[in-house]
């Protein structure tokens with residue numbers, strides 16, 4: 252058996268969960284490939300799916316919604332289900348709650364001929380390190396390690412159940428959708444305002460270009476005046492968390508370093524360059 256996993260990850264959590272899935276699938280003798288949706292195209296995506304018995308799609312949750320880049324992947328890159336109909340599993344990563352997070356784009360997925368075999372919500376550390384959420388952010392490695400250990404057990408369970416033909420299906424009840432809407436409706440309403448709140452402090456910025464290189468949607472550009480945003484932001488917070496000098500501002504404020512370093516992924520070996528589109532080669 253073979254599996255292919257497509258994932259989007261702003262700050263490493265969904266990447267980490269995808270890696271753990273590959274490991275747990277291996278225990279069942281299933282060879283898997285994980286592909287960042289930033290680094291794929293329709294041809295490669297189609298080819299890998301045709302050779303697969305299992306297809307996974309993973310993404311982080313933003314306000315009980317999925318990132319725009321994942322909507323684009325599903326609408327424009329994911330092929331319609333091939334005749335052998337590989338089994339499709341969905342997973343979302345979240346700090347605490349999404350309601351129907353794994354099913355939020357299920358209609359669009361079904362419209363492309365796919366059936367959803369399994370769906371899970373995985374709890375991961377908070378990547379919102381700005382002071383607007385002071386209580387829910389921790390970059391304490393012990394806290395993060397504990398979280399990862401619990402989520403790894405959950406991933407193991409999810410894979411074991413799927414292989415045993417008893418897939419987990421989380422988040423598809425009406426109640427889940429109803430609860431999600433309480434968060435999703437305001438988030439969608441304010442998203443155009445929220446996405447405009449990223450900017451760069453020209454005094455602190457060293458023009459290293461890292462934020463431009465790692466932005467998943469090409470929102471940032473290095474101009475003669477400094478780094479400028481073009482209104483495409485999806486709020487993944489990669490630029491804010493990974494700027495080497497914390498020059499990226501949210502709502503006009505740079506990261507308060509007295510609160511410790513911002514969120515740089517669940518494990519030290521994570522670097523956004525591993526999963527980002529290779530813009531600098533373009």
Ligand SMILES: Cc1cc2nc3c(=O)[nH]c(=O)nc-3n(C[C@H](O)[C@H](O)[C@H](O)COP(=O)(O)O)c2cc1C
Pocket residue numbers: 259260261262263264265266310311312313314315316344345346347348349375376377378379434486487488
């Ligand atoms: C803009 C934004 C909105 C978020 N909204 C939610 C949410 O509604 N519920 C939740 O539990 N976590 C929420 N989170 C936390 C992330 O979903 C979580 O940290 C996720 O694992 C990040 O994954 P990544 O590192 O792969 O990008 C939000 C994070 C961001 C940046």
